[in-house]
Amino acid sequence: MSTETLTDDEGGTASRGLVDRVRASPFLSQLLSNRLALAGLAIIVAMLVIAVYARLTLDLDVISRSQLGTNPNRAAPSLEYPFGTDGQARALVPRVAYGAWYAMLFGTVTVGASTVLGVGLGIIAAYYGDITDNVIMRTMDVLLAFPSLLLALALVSIFPDELGLWRAVAALTLVYTPRFARVVRGAALTVLENEYIDATVALGATDPRVLVRHVLPNCLAPITVQSTLNFGLAIIDLAALSFLGFGASAGTPSWGLMLSNGVSQGLLTGVWWWSFFPGLFLALTVLGFNLLGDGMRDALDPRMREAVD
Amino acid sequence: MSLPPAVRERGRLVAGGAVVGSVATPVLVAGLVALGGFGPLAAAETAFAFGGLWFGLALLGWAGSVASGRAIEAAQEHLDADSGWTERRSRRAMARIGGFGAGMMLVAPVVGTAVG
Amino acid sequence: MFPKRFVLKRLLLLVPVLIGVATLVFSILHLSPGDPALTIAGERASQEFVERIRADLGLNDPIWVQYVDFLGNVVRFDFGESYVINRNTTVREIMANTLPVTLELALYGQLFGILFGIPLGVLSAVKQDTLTDHTTRVGALAGISVPIFWSGPLLILLFAQVLGVLPTSGRISSTFSVSPIRVTGMVTIDTLLAGEWDMFKSAVRHMLLPSLVIGVYSMALISRMMRSSMLEVVRQDYMRTARAKGQGAKITVLKHGFRNALIPVVTIIGIQFGGLLGGAVLTETVFAIGGIGTLLVEAIEVGDYPIVQGTVLTFAFLFTLVNLVVDITYSYLDPRIQQ
Numbered sequence: 001m002s003t004e005t006l007t008d009d010e011g012g013t014a015s016r017g018l019v020d021r022v023r024a025s026p027f028l029s030q031l032l033s034n035r036l037a038l039a040g041l042a043i044i045v046a047m048l049v050i051a052v053y054a055r056l057t058l059d060l061d062v063i064s065r066s067q068l069g070t071n072p073n074r075a076a077p078s079l080e081y082p083f084g085t086d087g088q089a090r091a092l093v094p095r096v097a098y099g100a101w102y103a104m105l106f107g108t109v110t111v112g113a114s115t116v117l118g119v120g121l122g123i124i125a126a127y128y129g130d131i132t133d134n135v136i137m138r139t140m141d142v143l144l145a146f147p148s149l150l151l152a153l154a155l156v157s158i159f160p161d162e163l164g165l166w167r168a169v170a171a172l173t174l175v176y177t178p179r180f181a182r183v184v185r186g187a188a189l190t191v192l193e194n195e196y197i198d199a200t201v202a203l204g205a206t207d208p209r210v211l212v213r214h215v216l217p218n219c220l221a222p223i224t225v226q227s228t229l230n231f232g233l234a235i236i237d238l239a240a241l242s243f244l245g246f247g248a249s250a251g252t253p254s255w256g257l258m259l260s261n262g263v264s265q266g267l268l269t270g271v272w273w274w275s276f277f278p279g280l281f282l283a284l285t286v287l288g289f290n291l292l293g294d295g296m297r298d299a300l301d302p303r304m305r306e307a308v309d
Numbered sequence: 310m311s312l313p314p315a316v317r318e319r320g321r322l323v324a325g326g327a328v329v330g331s332v333a334t335p336v337l338v339a340g341l342v343a344l345g346g347f348g349p350l351a352a353a354e355t356a357f358a359f360g361g362l363w364f365g366l367a368l369l370g371w372a373g374s375v376a377s378g379r380a381i382e383a384a385q386e387h388l389d390a391d392s393g394w395t396e397r398r399s400r401r402a403m404a405r406i407g408g409f410g411a412g413m414m415l416v417a418p419v420v421g422t423a424v425g
Numbered sequence: 426m427f428p429k430r431f432v433l434k435r436l437l438l439l440v441p442v443l444i445g446v447a448t449l450v451f452s453i454l455h456l457s458p459g460d461p462a463l464t465i466a467g468e469r470a471s472q473e474f475v476e477r478i479r480a481d482l483g484l485n486d487p488i489w490v491q492y493v494d495f496l497g498n499v500v501r502f503d504f505g506e507s508y509v510i511n512r513n514t515t516v517r518e519i520m521a522n523t524l525p526v527t528l529e530l531a532l533y534g535q536l537f538g539i540l541f542g543i544p545l546g547v548l549s550a551v552k553q554d555t556l557t558d559h560t561t562r563v564g565a566l567a568g569i570s571v572p573i574f575w576s577g578p579l580l581i582l583l584f585a586q587v588l589g590v591l592p593t594s595g596r597i598s599s600t601f602s603v604s605p606i607r608v609t610g611m612v613t614i615d616t617l618l619a620g621e622w623d624m625f626k627s628a629v630r631h632m633l634l635p636s637l638v639i640g641v642y643s644m645a646l647i648s649r650m651m652r653s654s655m656l657e658v659v660r661q662d663y664m665r666t667a668r669a670k671g672q673g674a675k676i677t678v679l680k681h682g683f684r685n686a687l688i689p690v691v692t693i694i695g696i697q698f699g700g701l702l703g704g705a706v707l708t709e710t711v712f713a714i715g716g717i718g719t720l721l722v723e724a725i726e727v728g729d730y731p732i733v734q735g736t737v738l739t740f741a742f743l744f745t746l747v748n749l750v751v752d753i754t755y756s757y758l759d760p761r762i763q764q
Contacts, residue, residue, distance in 0.1 A: 036563065131402075131405070134398055134399075134401065134402035134405075135402055135405065135406060137402075138370055138399050138402035138403055138406065139366060139370070139406065141370060141373075141399065142366050142367075142369050142370040142373065143366075145369070145373055145696075145699075146699065147699030147700050147702060147703045147744075148700070148703065149700070149703030149704075149706065149707075150699065150702060150703050150706075150740065153706070153721065153722065153725060154450075154453060154737065155453075156725070157453070157454075157457050157725050157733075158453060158456060158457045158458075159457075160458050232570065236570075236572050239572060239574075240572065240574065240707060243574045243707065243710070244706065244707070244710065244722050245722070245726055246725075246726075256574075259572075259574050259575060259578070260574070262578055263574065263577075263578050263710070263711055266578075267578055267581055267582065267586075267593065267594075268593060270582065270586040270587075272579075272582045272586075275575065275578040275579065275582070276579065279572065279574070279575030279578070279579070280575075282572060282575060283567075283570055283571045283572060283575055286570040286571075286572070287566065287567060287570035287571075290566050290569060290570050291566060294566060350487070354455070354487065354488040355455075355456065357488050357489055357492070358451075358452040358455040358456050358488060359452070359456070361448045361449070361451060361452030361455075361492070362448075362449060362452045362453070362456075364445075364448055365444075365445045365446065365447070365448030365449035365450075365451075365452060366445070366449065367445075368441045368442070368444055368445030368448065369441075369442060369445035369446065369449070371441060372438045372441040372442045372445065373442075375438060414489070414492075417489070418487065418489040421487060421489075
């Protein structure tokens with residue numbers, strides 16, 4: 001059904017080739033027939049559009065600065081201020097929109113950095129095996145055993161305060177790296193068992209070349225699934241660290257900080273919109289990544305596809 | 310002196326790690342002084358804390374493998390999701406890492422006292 | 426029958442676990458920037474005052490001497506007194522007051538997660554690919570996606586501010602000036618033991634929202650694991666055999682599948698307890714419940730190292746202990762595990 005929509009939209013020979021390729025790939029066709037995964041993708045795309053639009057059109061200085069005197073203070077949502085205004089009379093719509101940019105930016109950096117680190121460690125462990133493998137993977141195992149938020153809290157204190165949100169990014173990168181290392185090592189081992197790698201080595205390919213040219217491309221699917229699933233977690237954990245006071249500095253329009261403000265100042269006075277809107281966007285974004293990631297995992301794992309009897 | 314072979318083997322793993330750790334310590338201290346702008350004593354203290362990270366990690370990993378290694382192996386078998394993880398290999402790796410950390414923690418005070 | 430040696434072995438393993446965590450905490454604190462003496466004295470303190478504190482704390486000793494002293498203190502669970510948060514109070518005393526608060530929250534949350542998560546997972550598996558299954562799965566995904574620091578405030582606003590049926594924050598109504606006899610430190614249990622019905626009711630009303638918020642998360646995880654584990658078991662051959670014998674499909678699933686499917690779920694419950702402690706940090710902050718979680722966050726923020734050390738070690742101890750209980754349950758469910 002979804003593949004038909006694709007043809008309708010684009011037409012022409014070029015896209016016909018694409019459609020055929022999609023049909024031929026069990027992973028993509030499985031994924032595209034999963035309506036929940038598509039819904040997740042739609043949410044992510046919408047958030048990306050909001051994020052980029054906010055980054056390009058809004059002035060960070062203006063939306064971070066107090067607007068007392070210009071706007072009504074603590075105004076409830078209205079036509080003029082759809083999400084209301086906060087205790088500094090700042091309109092919440094641009095702040096929440098800019099929060100999407102922060103979530104996407106810092107989420108991407110966190111997931112990107114841990115992917116690179118994890119892929120490096122995982123492939124090295126799989127390729128060299130024996131002691132290297134054991135030392136790397138067992139260290140990863142121990143790190144994996146720690147609860148992620150508590151480990152992040154412990155690691156955050158290593159980095160200096162001045163780093164702001166980057167401090168949270170650094171801590172979470174270390175927390176997520178083992179997950180990628182484990183997945184990549186498993187995938188790389190499967191690839192390495194194939195005989196053609198032996199043949200390539202016999203033909204005189206040097207180590208890094210084998211790893212980059214042959215092992216890495218074959219690990220891309222599991223890496224993508226893992227990145228998607230962890231993207232949601234990264235966004236929620238980044239917000240949690242900001243919420244607890246480790247991350248964005250006061251005034252920054254990050255969702256975690258807005259929620260923290262909503263709880264510490266809006267709760268007893270019943271100012272619900274301070275918590276509601278930033279949290280809604282945060283939860284939707286995370287749900288989007290989780291839906292897509294779940295769909296991808298099901299599409300990748302044939303055991304999940306096969307129905308009972 | 311006749312130790313059971315298992316103990317001797319474990320001792321060898323720890324000792325092997327410790328040798329690497331002891332050799333690495335002066336190198337790390339020298340590196341911190343030369344490149345990091347550390348004082349000699351501060352560098353030795355940092356090396357000690359660094360060794361402590363590995364030693365602590367290995368102790369946790371070793372205890373974790375012994376405590377729930379069999380359960381993890383069984384769960385993997387049960388779920389048919391074998392990742393090649395075995396309790397034995399995990400314990401051996403942890404003995405090496407722990408030896409490395411302990412080696413650093415033992416040599417760092419010596420280096421620190423000598424240079425500090 | 427009861428595996429005594431098994432339990433003893435696991436209890437002995439607590440020793441390396443705690444030394445390991447203690448060493449890690451010690452190393453991390455030493456590698457992180459900041460001078461504890463300066464933190465206690467305050468930025469504007471005189472040089473001599475800072476020096477005196479440094480000497481008092483043994484910070485002038487080389488790090489290896491400090492480490493040995495520290496290990497000795499860990500064995501006695503003596504981390505000295507709090508620097509900043511609660512001056513002149515021992516860390517042990519502070520722990521005794523805050524730990525039960527977090528335990529109570531985690532217990533009710535876990536209970537909620539197990540009571541609802543397991544039946545939902547089974548239901549989802551039995552009705553695989555029906556509307557019920559899809560609803561449960563999306564619900565579980567939503568449960569994982571919604572942050573505690575959003576669902577918590579919204580529930581407070583709805584039930585406390587709009588409907589006015591439940592209290593906003595805290596553990597018990599402030600109208601009760603006298604606290605009940607302290608037995609466990611958990612208000613819902615202490616008030617019950619004391620036979621103070623009104624106080625008990627107030628404590629339960631305060632506990633409802635926090636345990637719901639934290640429990641939804643474990644419910645979501647448990648039901649997902651239960652579902653996939655159940656489907657896995659159903660797929661196995663002997664289940665097909667059982668079905669071939671002519672029993673009804675659903676009864677087969679319930680009778681034979683359940684116990685086997687529970688095995689990996691039990692492991693998840695143990696591992697996930699750590700996540701529950703992380704969730705407790707957030708829940709306590711939202712509901713203004715002064716437990717060990719908020720204490721840890723505050724201590725990291727202001728650099729109150731004795732409290733950080735005490736809290737982290739207590740967390741590690743709890744985590745290991747819970748996993749010990751899980752292992753025992755596990756060996757009971759799957760006797761192949763114990764040799």
